[in-house]
Amino acid sequence: xxxxxxxxxxxxxxxxxxxxxxxxxxxxxxxxxxxxxxxxxxxxxxxxxxxxxxxxxxxxxxxxxxxxxxxxxxxxxxxxxxxxxxxxxxxxxxxxxxxxxxxxxxxxxxxx
Amino acid sequence: xxxxxxxxxxxxxxxxxxxxxxxxxxxxxxxxxxxxxxxxxxxxxxxxxxxxxxxxxxxxxxxxxxxxxxxxxxxxxxxxxxxxxxxxxxxxxxxxxxxxxxxxxxx
Numbered sequence: 001x002x003x004x005x006x007x008x009x010x011x012x013x014x015x016x017x018x019x020x021x022x023x024x025x026x027x028x029x030x031x032x033x034x035x036x037x038x039x040x041x042x043x044x045x046x047x048x049x050x051x052x053x054x055x056x057x058x059x060x061x062x063x064x065x066x067x068x069x070x071x072x073x074x075x076x077x078x079x080x081x082x083x084x085x086x087x088x089x090x091x092x093x094x095x096x097x098x099x100x101x102x103x104x105x106x107x108x109x110x111x112x
Numbered sequence: 113x114x115x116x117x118x119x120x121x122x123x124x125x126x127x128x129x130x131x132x133x134x135x136x137x138x139x140x141x142x143x144x145x146x147x148x149x150x151x152x153x154x155x156x157x158x159x160x161x162x163x164x165x166x167x168x169x170x171x172x173x174x175x176x177x178x179x180x181x182x183x184x185x186x187x188x189x190x191x192x193x194x195x196x197x198x199x200x201x202x203x204x205x206x207x208x209x210x211x212x213x214x215x216x217x218x219x
Contacts, residue, residue: 033207042116042198043209050205058206059113090155097205098142103155 002027006091006104013081014112021076021107023091031097032074033058034066036087037106043090049074050097081111114139114203118210125189125217133184133213135199142202144175146184149196149212158184158197189217 004025013019025032033048035058045058049068063085065077074093078085091104115138125131135144143162147155159166159173161182166173170189175182186193196212 035207035209040211042211043200043207045207048205048207056205059208088153092155097202100157100160101145101147101200101207102157103147106153106155 002102004091004093004102004104006089006107008107009105010108012110012112015082016080019078019081019109021078021089021091021109023074023076023104024072025074025093025102026072027093027095027102028071029093029095029102030071031095031099032068032091032093033101034064034074034076035090035092036060036085037090038087046076046089048097081109083111085109086111113206114141114201114208116199116201116208116210118197118199118213120213121211122214123216125215127189127191127217127219129189129217130185130187131189131215133186133197133215135182135184135210137180137182137199137201137208139180139203141177144177144182144202145200146173146182147198147200148193149198151195155198186215189215191217191219193217 034046035043047066049055089107092101117136146158200209
């Protein structure tokens with residue numbers, strides 16, 4: 001089944017403890033991206049990747065890192081999480097940037 | 113970045129009614145997509161529609177790129193249509209989302 005898989009679905013952590021949210025797609029998509037969703041703000045793009053080893057900042061990249069060492073994986077790294085990073089996070093992929101986006105099921109992160 | 117405005121922000125419909133959701137954007141875009149976020153939080157792609165009109169069952173969408181807006185039509189609404197509808201535009205490889213229209217369909 002074609003899908004975008006995010007893990008974990010829920011994560012509660014403490015300020016400053018490094019964490020990684022994984023994202024994997026099995027559709028051979030070139031474009032992958034991360035978003036955060038906050039009430040009243042819609043979805044905002046954090047980082048995106050046009051292909052392997054090619055990543056770039058979105059609208060809200062501060063406090064986040066990404067890597068794209070393989071085509072199928074695009075992990076989101078929070079080196080030192082803070083409470084203002086409490087949010088619902090989505091990973092998405094598409095064949096190329098100019099094609100339909102497919103979303104994972106989301107990761108709800110709480111930083112205390 | 114590109115500003116995306118959706119209207120109305122909230123909508124309550126009786127089952128069977130029709131509705132039109134609007135998405136305005138501030139700049140030229142390469143593509144536009146409509147999504148439905150269901151009550152469980154899943155985001156489902158409804159339409160990839162950079163221009164023109166498309167139909168999928170009871171849903172249809174029209175984008176007039178030269179006038180910078182898109183419309184999503186829902187006909188004969190059902191309770192399963194409830195959720196939040198987002199439009200997203202792409203410019204310079206980045207995606208910009210509106211704040212959504214929250215739709216509640218009551219039986």
